Amino acid sequence: MQLAFYHTLYFNDQMLVRPGGPLLDYLNGAASGANGGQPQQQVEMQAGYTYNNLGVRMSANWLSGTTVQSGAASTLGNLTFSDLATVNLRFFANAGAMRSVVAKHPWLRGTRLTLNLTNLFDQRIRVVDANGQTPLSYQPAYLDPTGRAISLSLRKLFF
Numbered sequence: 001m002q003l004a005f006y007h008t009l010y011f012n013d014q015m016l017v018r019p020g021g022p023l024l025d026y027l028n029g030a031a032s033g034a035n036g037g038q039p040q041q042q043v044e045m046q047a048g049y050t051y052n053n054l055g056v057r058m059s060a061n062w063l064s065g066t067t068v069q070s071g072a073a074s075t076l077g078n079l080t081f082s083d084l085a086t087v088n089l090r091f092f093a094n095a096g097a098m099r100s101v102v103a104k105h106p107w108l109r110g111t112r113l114t115l116n117l118t119n120l121f122d123q124r125i126r127v128v129d130a131n132g133q134t135p136l137s138y139q140p141a142y143l144d145p146t147g148r149a150i151s152l153s154l155r156k157l158f159f
Helices: 099-104
Strands: 002-009 014-016 023-025 041-051 054-063 066-068 079-081 084-093 111-118 149-156
Antiparallel strands (some): 041 054
16 A cells, blocks of 8 residues: 655745746736646645555545736636646556466566556646636636546556
């Protein structure tokens, strides 16, 4: 069993564009990308368990919400970006390492089957302006077009 937990707290995140130029404060209103400013807190948790060449891994991530201050010419006002919590799961089977399976089916030697569930609960950042509306370019599907993803992969090593 493996378990890891990380909590990151940002006290300061600023950038001086050029000497004498503007100071961008990413924790207090400056935008650092399409997902808003720098979240002040980030939490990451990972857990994994393997038994007889079968395993599961889980990761969960949380980012605190941010606010981006608009310029004087903006009609939207400040933008508020919500918290974001995501959970990912991965199940795997190392069939190539299971002697009883390889004895019956030699072609499975060196194979691994993996099922990935990314963003299990289909969580996305929500953005609202000063009027409580979501601007068109900040619709959840534009910021994260994939959302939840499920993939199945088969790996085969040839000896």
